[in-house]
Amino acid sequence: MDLSYILNELGEERSDYFNAVSPPIIQTSNFTFNTVSDFRQALAEEFDALLYSRGQNPTINILRQKLAALDGAEDALVFSSGIAAITVPVLSLLQQGDHAVVVENPYSWTIKLFNNMLPKFGISSTYVDGSDTEQIRKAIQPNTRLIYLESPNTFSYELQDLKAVADMAKPRGILTMIDNSYCGPLYQQPIALGIDLVAQSATKYLGGHSDVVAGVVTGSRELIKKIFNNEFLNIGPALSPHSAWLLIRGLRTLPLRMQRSFETAKVITRWLQDHPAVDQVIWPFMPNFKQSGLAVRQMQGCGSMFSFILKNPSVQKIENFCNKLQHILMAVSWGGHESLIIPAIAGMAKNEYDSTNRRHNLIRMYAGLEDAGYLIKDLEQALDEVV
Numbered sequence: 290m291d292l293s294y295i296l297n298e299l300g301e302e303r304s305d306y307f308n309a310v311s312p313p314i315i316q317t318s319n320f321t322f323n324t325v326s327d328f329r330q331a332l333a334e335e336f337d338a339l340l341y342s343r344g345q346n347p348t349i350n351i352l353r354q355k356l357a358a359l360d361g362a363e364d365a366l367v368f369s370s371g372i373a374a375i376t377v378p379v380l381s382l383l384q385q386g387d388h389a390v391v392v393e394n395p396y397s398w399t400i401k402l403f404n405n406m407l408p409k410f411g412i413s414s415t416y417v418d419g420s421d422t423e424q425i426r427k428a429i430q431p432n433t434r435l436i437y438l439e440s441p442n443t444f445s446y447e448l449q450d451l452k453a454v455a456d457m458a459k460p461r462g463i464l465t466m467i468d469n470s471y472c473g474p475l476y477q478q479p480i481a482l483g484i485d486l487v488a489q490s491a492t493k494y495l496g497g498h499s500d501v502v503a504g505v506v507t508g509s510r511e512l513i514k515k516i517f518n519n520e521f522l523n524i525g526p527a528l529s530p531h532s533a534w535l536l537i538r539g540l541r542t543l544p545l546r547m548q549r550s551f552e553t554a555k556v557i558t559r560w561l562q563d564h565p566a567v568d569q570v571i572w573p574f575m576p577n578f579k580q581s582g583l584a585v586r587q588m589q590g591c592g593s594m595f596s597f598i599l600k601n602p603s604v605q606k607i608e609n610f611c612n613k614l615q616h617i618l619m620a621v622s623w624g625g626h627e628s629l630i631i632p633a634i635a636g637m638a639k640n641e642y643d644s645t646n647r648r649h650n651l652i653r654m655y656a657g658l659e660d661a662g663y664l665i666k667d668l669e670q671a672l673d674e675v676v
Contacts, residue, residue, distance in 0.1 A: 290358050292296055292359075292475075292544065295355055295358045295359055296355065296540050296541055296543065296544075297541065299354050299355050299358055300350065300351035300352075300354035300355060300642075302450070302582045303353060311538075312348060312351055312534070312537060313348065313390055314348055314530050314531050314533075314534045315344060315346055315347045315530050316392070316530050316531065317340070317346075317530075318341065318342050319341060320333070320339040320340055320341070335410055335517075335518070335522065336514050336517050336518060342525070342527065342530065343455075343522065343525055343527045344517070344521075344522055345620050346527075346530050346533070347530075347571075348530040348533045348534055348537075348653040349367055349527075349528060349530060349533040351533075351537060352367055352528075352533045352537050353366065353367060355537070355540055356474075356491075356495070356505050356507060357507050359474035359475075359540075360400055360474050360478065360479075360480055360487050360507040361478055361480050361481050362463065362480050362487065362507035362508055362509070362663075363508070363509050364507070364508070364509070364510045364513040364516060365505055365506065365507040365513065366505070366513055366516060366521060367491065367503060367504070367505050367527075367528045367533065367536075368503065368504040368505065368506070368526045368527070368528060369502065369503065369504070369526050369527065369528050369529075369532075370490075370492070370502050370503065370504050370526070371396075371470065371488070371489065371490025371491065371493075371502075371503070371504035371593065372396070372398040372399070372402075372490075372504065373504050373505025373524075373526040374404050374446035374488045374489065374490070374491075374506045374600075375396075375398075375399055375402065375466075375468060375488045375504070375506075376406070377506075377516060377520045377521055377526055378466065378486055378488065378506050378516050379402065379407070379435065379466070380520045381435070381515060381516040381519055381521075382409075382432055382434065382435055382464055382466070382543045383410075383412050383522040384410075384412075384431060384434075384437060385410055385411035385412065386411055386412075387412050387413075387432055387433075387434040387435070387583040388412070388413045388414070388415070388428060388430045388432045388433045388434065388435045389403065389412065389413070389414045389415075389433065389434065389436070389437055390414075390415050390417060390425055390428045390435070390437070390439045391403050391414050391415065391436075392414050392416070392417065392418075392419030392425075392438055392439055392440075392442070392447070392449060393416050393417065393446065393447075394416055394420065394436065394442055394444070394447070394648075395437070395439040395442070395468065396439065396443065396468060396470075397636075399437075399439070399468065402470055403437075403487045403550070409543075413429045415428045415430075418447070419438060419439075419440070419447060419448075419449040419454075420448060420580060422449070422453045422454060422457065423451050424620045425449075425454060425457070426457055429461065429463070430642070432460075433463055434463060434464060435463065435464050435465070435466060436454060436458050436463055436465045436466075437465075437466050437467075438451070438466065438467040438468070439468040439471075440466065440467060440469075440471075440477075441471050441472070441573055441584075442471075443470065443471050443594065443623075443653075444596060444633065444648070444651055444653055445596060445647075445648060445650065445651065446471075446571055446572065446573050446578070446595075446596070447569060447580070448573065448580045448583050448584060448587075450587070451467065451479050451482040451483070451484055451582060451587055452482040452483055452587070453525040454484075455482060455483025455484055455485075456483060459483065460642075464485045464486070464512075465483070465484045465485045465486070466484070466485060466486040466487075466488065467484050467486070467488065468485055468488050468489070468490075469487050469488065469489050470488075471592040471594065472492050472588055472590070472591070472592055473489060473493070473494040473495065473543075473592070474489075475494075475543065475544060475547055475548065475589065475590065476526075476547065476551075476588050476590035476591060476592065477587065477588045477589065477590045480507070480508070482587060484537075485508055485509070485512065486506055486507070486508040487506065487507045487508065488504065488505070488506045488514060489504065489505050489506075490503075490504055490622075490624075491503035491504055491505045491536055492622060492624065493622065493623055493624030493625075494503070494543065494546065494547055494592075494624040495536055495539055495540060495624075496535060496536055496539040496624065496625075497539040497542065497543065497544065497546050497623075497624060497625060497626070498535070498538075498539055498625055498626060499622070499625030499626065499627065499664075500535060501532045501535040501536060501539075502532075503528050503532055503533075503536055520532045545658060546626075546658060547590070547593075549658055550574070550592075550593030550657060550658065550662075551590050551591060551592075551593050551655050553593060553656040553657075553658075553659075553660075553664070554572065554591070554592075554593035554594075554595060554656040555574070556661040556665070556669070557595075557654075557656055557661060557664060557665060558570050558572045558575060558595050560665050560668075561589055561597050561630065561668070562575070564669075564672060565600075565676060566599055566600055566672045566675050566676045567597050567598070567600065567672070568597075568598045568599060568600040568601075568602075569597060569598045570595060570596075570597045571595060571596045571597065571598075571651075572591065572592050572596075573588065573596035574588075574590075574591040592623075593623075593654040593655060593656040593657075594623050594653060594654065594656070595653070595654060595656075596611070596651045596652060596653045596654070597651075597652055597654070598647070598650045598651060598652070599650070599652070599675055602644060602650040603644060604634055604639055604642050606675045607632050607652060608632070609652070609654070609674045609675055610671050610672065610674055610675050611630060611632050611652070611671075613670065613674045614630060614667055614668075614671045615667055615670070616628070616659070616663065616664070616667045617629065617630050617654065617664060617667050617668070618630070619631060619635075622655075623655035624655070625657060626657050626658045627657045627658075627659075628654070628655060628656055628657040628659055628664055629654070629655045630652065630653065630654045630655075631652075631653050631654070632651070632652045632653075633648060633649055633650065633651040633652070634649060637649070637651075
């Protein structure tokens with residue numbers, strides 16, 4: 290299916306709403322029926338009916354069609370946050386007594402899901418270095434029902450060989466799920482590589498304007514329907530029609546924004562690598578990245594987020610650098626128009642810092658839509674503080 294068709298036309302039956310170029314926001318909680326028979330049918334099979342906007346809504350369904358097509362999936366569900374798009378499917382897939390294999394260092398709230406929430410239901414997890422497929426295989430137990438991936442990781446960028454993992458899981462009847470927020474649908478297609486479910490924080494590249502919080506999961510119609518009919522309807526993490534409309538708007542410019550950010554990240558990472566105050570730059574599309582071959586093989590491009598480490602790092606040096614920035618904003622998230630930075634030390638107490646722990650020294654930057662030279666000038670004047 291052509292990308293331009295997906296982003297600009299798919300699901301948009303304009304004759305149904307006055308031939309408007311932009312689809313309407315169907316801001317309603319409820320839908321009516323002309324006959325008891327129609328009402329009964331909708332109640333019996335809500336997945337295929339407009340009954341109540343906790344489940345289906347016309348604006349949301351336009352978005353679902355587009356997101357499923359972008360991932361090469363049969364169907365999609367959208368959620369009120371990215372972590373909801375991870376938590377609800379995992380709760381649907383796993384039962385008491387089940388086991389999951391999880392890659393090390395996923396998103397912080399994903400860690401809390403597997404460490405704090407799932408054990409309440411008698412579900413256990415094993416963390417592994419996902420960059421080594423053999424470690425994933427060795428962690429599989431007789432009761433393993435899920436292999437959970439995040440490729441690349443969104444701070445240190447470890448990758449997993451998605452096809453190898455899928456080929457290992459399918460004969461064993463184990464489902465695979467990935468957080469694909471870093472690459473998004475344009476730069477990585479996990480379903481084509483055999484992964485069963487693909488989750489993303491739609492807050493990031495899909496929205497693109499830092500004005501909506503949302504999540505999406507895509508997969509087979511069978512799996513999506515199972516999630517919808519049980520945990521999704523029962524927990525109620527539905528996205529609002531207005532937020533869905535904002536995401537449809539964001540999708541119009543997705544290729545342009547991602548390409549711009551990608552090209553900017555190329556320039557900045559090269560510049561940082563040569564700066565005397567910088568010890569290392571970590572980005573999957575750098576030639577010296579330890580898994581660069583795998584990155585090029587399974588990713589069509591790269592997210593514009595990277596990390597770097599200062600020479601002779603310390604809490605004070607990292608803080609001085611970050612505090613000195615004038616235009617690159619300090620904040621979580623990524624994927625919007627604005628460039629952002631977050632040091633790993635922001636997530637820990639000062640007395641927890643260990644200068645020998647590489648992850649403690651990471652500074653993560655997202656390159657937004659500003660001119661590369663503009664961002665480099667800001668980095669340069671801040672790095673002058675620590676040289």
